[in-house]
Amino acid sequence: MTEQTTHHPEPSYLVDTGKYKGLMAWLTSTDHKRIGLMYMYAMMVFFAVGVLLGVVMRMELFWPGQQFYGPQMYNGIFTIHGIIMIFTVVIPGLAAVFGNFSMPIMIGAKDVAFPRLNLFSFYLYVLGAAIALSSQFMGNGPPDTGWTFYAPYSIQTHTNVVAAVFGAFVLGFSSILTGLNFIVTMHRMRAPGMTFFKMPLFPWSLYATAWIQVLATPIVGITLLMIIAERWLRIGFFDPSLGGDPVLYQHLFWIYSHPAVYIMILPAMGVITEIIPTFAQKKVFGYKAIAISSLAIALVGYFVWAHHMYTSGMSTTARWVFSLLTFLVAVPSAIKVFNWVTTMYKGSISMKPPMLFAIGFIFLFMIGGMTGLSLGALATNVHVHDTAYVVAHFHYIVFGGVGFAFFAAIYYWYPKMYGRMYNFKMANWSFVFLFSGFNLLYFPQFIIGMMGMPRRYFDYLPQFTFGHQLSFFGGILLVIGFIIMLITLFSKKGAKAPDNPWGGRTFEWRIASPPTLENFEVMPEMGPDEQPYDYK
Amino acid sequence: MEHRDDIGAKLGMWIFIFTEILLFGGLFLVYAIMRSNYSTEFHQAAHHLNAFIGTINTIVLLASSATVAMSITAVQKGNNKLAVILLFFTLLCAAAFMVNKYFEWGHKIHIGLYPGSDLMVSLSHGQVMFFSLYYFMTGLHMFHLVVGGIILTIVMIKVQKGTINAGRFVLLENGGLYWHLVDLIWIFLFPLLYLIT
Numbered sequence: 001m002t003e004q005t006t007h008h009p010e011p012s013y014l015v016d017t018g019k020y021k022g023l024m025a026w027l028t029s030t031d032h033k034r035i036g037l038m039y040m041y042a043m044m045v046f047f048a049v050g051v052l053l054g055v056v057m058r059m060e061l062f063w064p065g066q067q068f069y070g071p072q073m074y075n076g077i078f079t080i081h082g083i084i085m086i087f088t089v090v091i092p093g094l095a096a097v098f099g100n101f102s103m104p105i106m107i108g109a110k111d112v113a114f115p116r117l118n119l120f121s122f123y124l125y126v127l128g129a130a131i132a133l134s135s136q137f138m139g140n141g142p143p144d145t146g147w148t149f150y151a152p153y154s155i156q157t158h159t160n161v162v163a164a165v166f167g168a169f170v171l172g173f174s175s176i177l178t179g180l181n182f183i184v185t186m187h188r189m190r191a192p193g194m195t196f197f198k199m200p201l202f203p204w205s206l207y208a209t210a211w212i213q214v215l216a217t218p219i220v221g222i223t224l225l226m227i228i229a230e231r232w233l234r235i236g237f238f239d240p241s242l243g244g245d246p247v248l249y250q251h252l253f254w255i256y257s258h259p260a261v262y263i264m265i266l267p268a269m270g271v272i273t274e275i276i277p278t279f280a281q282k283k284v285f286g287y288k289a290i291a292i293s294s295l296a297i298a299l300v301g302y303f304v305w306a307h308h309m310y311t312s313g314m315s316t317t318a319r320w321v322f323s324l325l326t327f328l329v330a331v332p333s334a335i336k337v338f339n340w341v342t343t344m345y346k347g348s349i350s351m352k353p354p355m356l357f358a359i360g361f362i363f364l365f366m367i368g369g370m371t372g373l374s375l376g377a378l379a380t381n382v383h384v385h386d387t388a389y390v391v392a393h394f395h396y397i398v399f400g401g402v403g404f405a406f407f408a409a410i411y412y413w414y415p416k417m418y419g420r421m422y423n424f425k426m427a428n429w430s431f432v433f434l435f436s437g438f439n440l441l442y443f444p445q446f447i448i449g450m451m452g453m454p455r456r457y458f459d460y461l462p463q464f465t466f467g468h469q470l471s472f473f474g475g476i477l478l479v480i481g482f483i484i485m486l487i488t489l490f491s492k493k494g495a496k497a498p499d500n501p502w503g504g505r506t507f508e509w510r511i512a513s514p515p516t517l518e519n520f521e522v523m524p525e526m527g528p529d530e531q532p533y534d535y536k
Numbered sequence: 537m538e539h540r541d542d543i544g545a546k547l548g549m550w551i552f553i554f555t556e557i558l559l560f561g562g563l564f565l566v567y568a569i570m571r572s573n574y575s576t577e578f579h580q581a582a583h584h585l586n587a588f589i590g591t592i593n594t595i596v597l598l599a600s601s602a603t604v605a606m607s608i609t610a611v612q613k614g615n616n617k618l619a620v621i622l623l624f625f626t627l628l629c630a631a632a633f634m635v636n637k638y639f640e641w642g643h644k645i646h647i648g649l650y651p652g653s654d655l656m657v658s659l660s661h662g663q664v665m666f667f668s669l670y671y672f673m674t675g676l677h678m679f680h681l682v683v684g685g686i687i688l689t690i691v692m693i694k695v696q697k698g699t700i701n702a703g704r705f706v707l708l709e710n711g712g713l714y715w716h717l718v719d720l721i722w723i724f725l726f727p728l729l730y731l732i733t
Contacts, residue, residue, distance in 0.1 A: 222562035233651035243661035
């Protein structure tokens with residue numbers, strides 16, 4: 001199954017061959033693999049900061065009343081936690097890291113279509129993140145609006161909203177350019193013989209993602225600029241005290257920010273679709289259904305935004321139309337889940353760490369998805385709107401879904417990235433802690449949310465104490481799992497990885513680990529009878 | 537290693553133009569909503585805009601787009617010298633547009649008609665919206681005009697040097713596409729703001 005590691009005369013992409021050495025060689029590199037890794041390192045730092053802020057929030061919520069700091073600081077912390085996690089971790093997320101590292105190889109290309117633009121996107125990302133973080137230290141203190149910047153509060157608060165909003169705008173621009181780059185790459189640079197319907201499914205999910213990035217992000221861009229203009233010039237687009245319409249802001253915001261959820265989750269689904277056939281050694285079930293469902297999610301997902309606004313004041317007709325569309329978008333997501341499960345059926349499954357995380361993903365994503373439906377239904381939504389139930393739901397999607405897919409992807413492509421293996425036993429322990437910690441952290445939030453615990457509240461009634469305390473302990477387990485994972489991956493060099501440690505069939509497993517600068521010694525082709533997942 | 541894909545480069549540009557249209561699309565959406573909410577106030581406020589200056593600017597921009605298109609043909613036929621002249625004319629048009637806009641905005645600001653002014657506060661909300669959108673949309677358009685001007689200046693220098701030539705002119709084409717976008721947005725702004733009165 002595992003092919004022999006052959007000798008590769010060319011040096012790997014990790015060796016500096018250009019005119020710079022060391023750090024400068026990385027910072028000036030237009031190689032898609034290095035840019036992917038740079039995104040990964042940056043994201044891990046931001047993620048660690050976001051997790052830390054989350055723990056600090058849970059500490060404050062351990063008992064009712066004030067423990068360590070006051071409500072204003074709490075508002076600031078949940079805002080920056082949201083901004084960091086949403087805009088700098090999960091939105092660029094898998095697309096920026098593994099889209100950059102793996103996608104060009106998987107379609108048989110030497111790089112993305114516009115390598116320099118790719119590096120520029122990375123620097124825009126760094127710049128946007130720096131601007132967003134600078135909001136914490138400049139002006140009148142950290143913004144306290146929540147990551148949604150809802151008007152009129154975002155217009156009226158004296159905190160430093162403009163910097164955070166402008167940071168988000170720049171990050172959006174980075175995301176647009178990455179999406180554009182990927183679309184052109186997949187249109188123009190596929191290997192000879194690889195038609196669209198022979199493209200592996202991770203690139204397919206990135207293709208759908210890229211279109212959402214390109215189509216939806218400009219809307220939030222202009223909306224954020226309008227917030228800035230309104231704060232500076234008191235125009236009155238959104239602030240009712242100036243004659244504006246706050247519901248209009250919510251519409252414009254969610255026209256982007258709901259599709260953004262699919263920007264996060266689609267690449268995650270793509271990763272899972274790569275991992276499951278590899279570790280089941282079985283052809284993926286319903287290739288076309290999975291490919292098309294990605295596009296369907298992108299398309300329908302564009303028209304469901306107002307399900308965030310059932311209680312904001314809309315006509316009954318608008319509400320039921322958006323509710324119906326919300327239920328429709330669940331169909332292609334469910335198709336994927338059924339296809340994953342069916343792919344595993346009668347496969348020869350090997351429970352290596354990436355597969356463990358992939359199965360964990362399915363479990364968590366199902367809970368997240370099903371609770372999403374109860375939120376998309378009008379009657380239940382009014383009951384649980386803006387409660388901890390919503391917090392639990394979207395954490396099950398963006399952390400249980402995107403986060404676990406991210407971990408799965410790291411464990412899956414790590415041997416390719418560094419040419420080294422890692423300790424499976426340690427990796428499995430990291431899964432145990434992450435998975436149990438995650439559920440202990442967020443599942444109680446469903447229950448206390450149903451009981452009426454509002455989200456974004458600094459204080460709470462005594463009957464919610466037990467739930468919050470469970471969540472705190474879950475958070476601690478989660479942090480331990482995260483630390484175990486970092487130790488597993490980065491503490492010491494593992495054994496040398498073969499070119500194809502998992503017996504994968506896609507192109508990246510046919511080249512050296514780590515790949516050479518130009519990926520392929522002989523440019524790959526796909527024969528007329530060849531399929532992307534030809535397992536026996 | 538030299539990797540060249542002109543079709544890919546143009547595809548990228550078209551997608552980028554698409555995002556720009558959507559960026560303005562958000563503003564057009566707000567315009568449409570406000571117009572239907574405050575149709576009489578928009579009607580009154582639009583009378584304050586000078587349709588004559590607007591028309592001149594429209595003609596100027598259309599002419600500049602024509603010369604960009606002609607410069608591409610000139611380069612394709614190997615006549616770089618003519619292309620430089622045509623591009624220079626385009627940049628002159630851009631400058632003329634900016635001068636016109638300067639006087640137009642300057643006049644409004646002089647009589648106290650700008651967001652946040654005392655006069656604006658005394659107007660009805662619909663009129664405030666109209667003038668705010670006017671400044672926001674034409675301002676954002678002007679920003680794009682300046683960016684387009686910078687791109688075309690770089691392109692013109694490259695045509696002059698000969699790095700853009702009959703065998704390799706995708707940069708000029710993309711610059712031209714961007715310039716047409718700037719023109720196109722104005723074509724929509726002009727009737728919405730100046731003509732519907």
